[in-house]
Amino acid sequence: MTASEPQKAHEQLRRQREVLADFGLFAFRCDDMDGLLHRATELVSEALGVPLVKVLEHRPERGEMLVRSGVNWQEGVVGRETFGDHEKSPGGYALKADGPVVSPDLDLEDRFETPDVLRRHGVMSMVNVVIAGEDAAFGVLEVDARERRDFGDDEVAFLRTYANLLAAAIERLRTHDELRRSVREQGLLARELGHRVRNVLGLVRALASRTSAEGRTAEEFRAAFIERLHALSVAEGLVFASTDERVDPEVLAREVLAPYRQDGPARLVIDGVSVRLSARQARMFGLALHELATNAMKHGALGVPDGSVRLDWHIEDAEETQRRLSMTWQEANGPEITPPERKGFGTRLLEDVVAHELNGEAELDYARRGLTYRLRFQLEGDQT
Amino acid sequence: MNHDMRATLSGKRVLVVDDEWLIALDVQDIIEGLGCSVMGPVASASAALELISTDPPDCAVLDVHILNGTSEPIAAALQKRGCPFVVVTAYQRSHLTGALCDAPMLIKPIDERELERTLAGLVR
Numbered sequence: 218m219t220a221s222e223p224q225k226a227h228e229q230l231r232r233q234r235e236v237l238a239d240f241g242l243f244a245f246r247c248d249d250m251d252g253l254l255h256r257a258t259e260l261v262s263e264a265l266g267v268p269l270v271k272v273l274e275h276r277p278e279r280g281e282m283l284v285r286s287g288v289n290w291q292e293g294v295v296g297r298e299t300f301g302d303h304e305k306s307p308g309g310y311a312l313k314a315d316g317p318v319v320s321p322d323l324d325l326e327d328r329f330e331t332p333d334v335l336r337r338h339g340v341m342s343m344v345n346v347v348i349a350g351e352d353a354a355f356g357v358l359e360v361d362a363r364e365r366r367d368f369g370d371d372e373v374a375f376l377r378t379y380a381n382l383l384a385a386a387i388e389r390l391r392t393h394d395e396l397r398r399s400v401r402e403q404g405l406l407a408r409e410l411g412h413r414v415r416n417v418l419g420l421v422r423a424l425a426s427r428t429s430a431e432g433r434t435a436e437e438f439r440a441a442f443i444e445r446l447h448a449l450s451v452a453e454g455l456v457f458a459s460t461d462e463r464v465d466p467e468v469l470a471r472e473v474l475a476p477y478r479q480d481g482p483a484r485l486v487i488d489g490v491s492v493r494l495s496a497r498q499a500r501m502f503g504l505a506l507h508e509l510a511t512n513a514m515k516h517g518a519l520g521v522p523d524g525s526v527r528l529d530w531h532i533e534d535a536e537e538t539q540r541r542l543s544m545t546w547q548e549a550n551g552p553e554i555t556p557p558e559r560k561g562f563g564t565r566l567l568e569d570v571v572a573h574e575l576n577g578e579a580e581l582d583y584a585r586r587g588l589t590y591r592l593r594f595q596l597e598g599d600q601t
Numbered sequence: 602m603n604h605d606m607r608a609t610l611s612g613k614r615v616l617v618v619d620d621e622w623l624i625a626l627d628v629q630d631i632i633e634g635l636g637c638s639v640m641g642p643v644a645s646a647s648a649a650l651e652l653i654s655t656d657p658p659d660c661a662v663l664d665v666h667i668l669n670g671t672s673e674p675i676a677a678a679l680q681k682r683g684c685p686f687v688v689v690t691a692y693q694r695s696h697l698t699g700a701l702c703d704a705p706m707l708i709k710p711i712d713e714r715e716l717e718r719t720l721a722g723l724v725r
Contacts, residue, residue: 415691415709416621422710423627497621504623565626573622573644 226371229266233375236264237382244386253390254286257383261360262288265372269338269361272383273300273308275354282308282356290338298334305330308357311345317377318345321367335361342366346376349384358383417453420500421446427562441511448473448507449500456496463598464499465491466542470528473503477510477519485510485519489530492542495597501574508563509546509590517588518551524587525549533593540596541577548587556583606721611636613724616652616661618675619689620644620668624709628662628689631713635720644668649675653682660723661686662716665701676700685723687716 240260247253258270271287271294281299284290300306304313310329311318320343323331331340340361348355358380360368428442451472455464470487478485494502506528510519518524530544557564564581567590572579577594615637619625625642632639640658643649645668652658653675661679663672663686672688677700679686688701691709705719 412691419621419624419627419691419710423623426627426713427623427630566623570622570626 229264230371233264233371236260237375237378240379241382244382244389247386248390248393250387250390251286253383253386255288257358257379258286258288261358261376261379264375265360267360267362269340269363271295271359271361272348272356273359274356275302275308275312277302277353282306285356294334300332304328306332307335307343307345308359311347311357311359312354315347317373319368319373320344322365339363342368344368344373344376346373346380348380348387351388355384355387417449420449424449429561444511445504445507448503452500452503456499461493462496463493464496466494466499466502466530466544467491469494469499469503470506473506474510474528477514483525485526485528487528489528489544490532492532492596493598493600498575498594498597501571505567505571505590505592506546508566512563513548513551513588516552517554518548521550521552524551532596540600541593542596544592546588546590548589551587553585554583554588606717607636609721609725610717613637613659613720614640615720616640616649616658616686617642618644618649618661618667618672619664620666621664624664624711628711628716631711631716632662632720635717637720646670646672646674650678653678653684657682657684660684660720662720663688663701663704665690665692665697671698671701673699673701676704687719687723 240257243256244253247256254272258272262268262270268289269287271290272285273282274285275282279299280302282302284295284298287295300308302309302312304310307318307320307329318328320326320328323335323341323343335343338361340363342362342365343359345357345359348358358376360376424445425442428438428445430438433441452464452469455469455472456462467487467489470489474485474487510526513519513524513526518526525548527547527549528545530542533541533543560568567581568579571577571592572594575592575594577592580589580591582589582591613636615632617625617628617632617639619628619642622642622644625644629639629642640652640656641649643652647669649661649672661675661684663675665671665688676686676688680700686704688697688704688706689709689711690696690706694702694706697706705722707715707719
């Protein structure tokens with residue numbers, strides 16, 4: 218050993234400590250992942266006096282490790298070159314080893330194979346350390362020397378500290394990104410909610426102004442309006458409660474028709490398959506059921522002791538893309554009925570609004586033996 | 602109701618575009634109550650454009666987000682014919698694009714008297 222060697226070693230240690238401090242501060246202030254990783258490889262290269270340094274990002278879903286960042290590599294390597302994440306690649310081996318892997322002479326290395334791109338760059342020895350992550354490792358920090366070189370304990374310790382500092386900085390940036398995204402989403406959601414509230418208020422206004430006040434006392438008007446509002450709010454409530462804004466008509470029918478089934482379910486039988494209605498379809502379906510039930514109570518089968526109603530629906534010709542729902546409301550054993558003289562809001566809703574909104578057909582048949590209402594409309598979106 | 606406004610609006614033909622049929626029905630009844638006749642209501646741009654090309658209205662009430670898109674092409678067609686219109690929306694003005702931008706705007710839910718005043722201003 219020459220006299221200058223301890224001095225050189227001392228100088229190198231001092232330099233490594235400086236690099237750690239510099240990088241720590243840089244990482245703390247940096248808010249760009251690519252900038253962070255690039256600076257990381259630059260400083261490691263400088264501190265160890267090794268030109269080729271890279272960060273491999275593990276992409277488990279693709280079974281590969283991408284050269285995410287690096288210094289002094291030929292064009293086309295950084296951001297492009299990938300290695301398998303299996304044990305036969307240096308990076309994959311480091312991930313599994315879960316500790317620093319030193320390879321002082323790649324010609325003698327038998328734990329993994331040397332990728333062509335490293336041979337092309339004349340790499341003879343290497344040391345790899347894992348960059349940890351919150352759930353799984355982010356990847357591997359690789360230092361590649363062009364000469365045979367035994368990386369000493371101090372150098373390996375430096376790299377481990379460095380990689381851990383880098384891991385913390387990466388995690389911090391990821392959390393920042395997630396927070397930023399979530400703040401953006403919150404803002405969008407709040408605005409979307411604002412539109413929805415305004416739309417629902419528009420519907421409430423329409424229900425209030427279309428509920429006839431003619432020939433009614435204020436109390437009767439209030440009752441009629443509040444019942445319609447109830448049907449709308451049941452449907453709206455179910456839309457809000459579901460995670461995908463879809464509503465099962467059976468749940469909806471049971472809730473809207475509950476006041477008419479207090480004498481037992483036989484009075485108003487509900488029999489239908491489980492499907493998924495969109496928000497708009499659910500609102501219209503709920504309003505239609507309410508109009509039918511309140512009408513049956515006043516003029517039809519639900520107004521007499523022996524009368525009954527059967528509500529059923531099924532899917533017509535179950536072709537994958539064009540599935541239509543066919544619903545029937547059939548009253549039986551009620552009083553003799555006659556068509557109303559003028560078309561009130563209830564009739565308009567059942568015949569025009571519901572059919573239009575659902576892009577389907579509605580048919581209201583005032584047969585003497587009991588009213589029949591048929592509704593056919595196309596189901597929207599995925600039904601599975 | 603203001604007599605001048607009523608006289609101005611009497612007999613005018615108003616195109617109503619809204620894809621929420623319950624709201625369209627409401628707007629239709631309000632407008633008919635003002636002595637106007639309603640064209641439509643229609644729920645899509647294609648249906649509205651067909652009406653406009655065969656039989657132009659005196660003015661129009663446009664919802665912004667309608668079936669298969671927005672009312673922008675309807676607004677453009679109306680503008681070309683010098684036919685005035687009012688935009689009804691649950692959104693803010695900053696969301697309006699193209700020919701919808703400069704028109705008078707009402708925020709949902711509709712206020713009847715505001716709609717009346719705006720329509721009277723359009724066809725005067």
